[in-house]
Amino acid sequence: MTLPSRSIVRLLAFAALALLPHVDSLFAAHDVEVVKPGDVIAIRMAAFGGPSGAEAAKILAADLDRSGWFKVVGNGGEYVVEGSASASSVQGKVFKAAGAPVISPSASGNLRRAVHEVADAIVEKITGNKGIARARIAFISDKSGRKELYVTDYDFHNVARLTSDASIVTAPAFNRAGTKIAFTSYRSGYPDVYVADLASGARRVIARYPGLNSGAAFSPDGARLALTLSKDGNPELYVMSAAGGNLQRLTRTRGGESSPSWSPDGKQIAYSSDDGGRPQIYVIPAAGGGGVRRVSSGGYCTEPSWSPDGKQIAYSTMSGGRFAVASVAASGGEARTLASEGSCEDPDWAPNSRHLVFARTVGGRTDLYILDTVRKDAVQLTKNFGNCTQPSWSGR
């Protein structure tokens, strides 16, 4: 079913008054175009063979549904998927009607991850859009009694705790390759920036200057970090080498700058600053120099996330004591509210620039949700896992 509220509305064409010679009464036909996205693509899961076939089919169906592009149906369907799976590998085949296979993806390793890989291959082949099933999410949870860093698959499986600092860990940010996470920890008693390597489990301190070291974000090529340092007085925005050093100061204001987020081409950085009074979202060239422009338009706006397609900047905005997640075109303009039930903050765009993960607080508990900005529905990601905040996608 397609509801108007979930659909893309376009009113494209109107007719100018046009008369035909043979029509003697004063009327002519006018055009009104009604465009709807149809529904999602109907796809049917045929039987999956092999010892882990049933489990793989279940994971794949959930992935395809969660992608937003497909609806898994029991009968008919524009596409049919069949396949087989063992505990450590999966093979799929996707057919259209009675034709030859459209795609025959396969993957091996951890079964869930392998199926996610197959799901993304199907999404990318049939819709031309990037899949998000392989992507992971770093976040902070106070489940242990302290705020520690965790990482999870995008469906809240394979959850792993990465720190045991027993102090405060905050502001995690994945690199695009999904191999490293930058974060802030107060383990030394002061806020320092660390980078953890997921494969080795090793971590090292990247920024330990006097004062605040916080909010590091990897550049799209992974070579640089943008972050906030207060070593020269108040919090200012800097760019440094991801290996450490090579500091370059970007801002000089009386206010505080925070939450940098890179444009996908690595040439600009969106950030939050309260230099003009209440915090607003600004964009500055990553190479420094002037040219700062404001993209939010009033209220209290923080925590920007630049979409990987470069078009949108999502952020948290506060009014009446509650946060909502909003988005504005990267070139500026009118903001649209994306999530406002309860208190919603910390948005981060998924690699497909369609989904957003954010933290929602309802009844004193904070959990992560994934919002499909096309379908306009939000699915709860974390459950019974303490308060979960500050999510960051890999792969974006």
Add this chain to the structure above:
Amino acid sequence: MEGSEGLVTAKGGGGIGRSGQPNPFAGYFQKVFQEMYAAWTPPLGLDSGLVARVLIRVEKSGAITKVSLVASSGNRTMDDSALAAANRVKKLPPPPEDLGSPFAEIIVHFKIQRP
């Protein structure tokens, strides 16, 4: 050329006609669009780009007294969904005087386009 049955129409956008002047009927067409949009449920699993064109006749009262398919999408289910939507609306706001006399005729293009 757009449309059918020999009717010549010119497409503008956002209520601006080819002349660059605001279309005086844009407000009315917006209402037609809203009613048709709300009434239409596109069928599941059809190819993107299908268009069914349905002619509606709107009397001075706003009553829709004629609904006909003027250009098939090539898919029966799609055509039926478009006709069903136009039939479901039944009544629109009274059209502006200058839109047509004694009645106005509008071709509604129902189009499926995947996001």
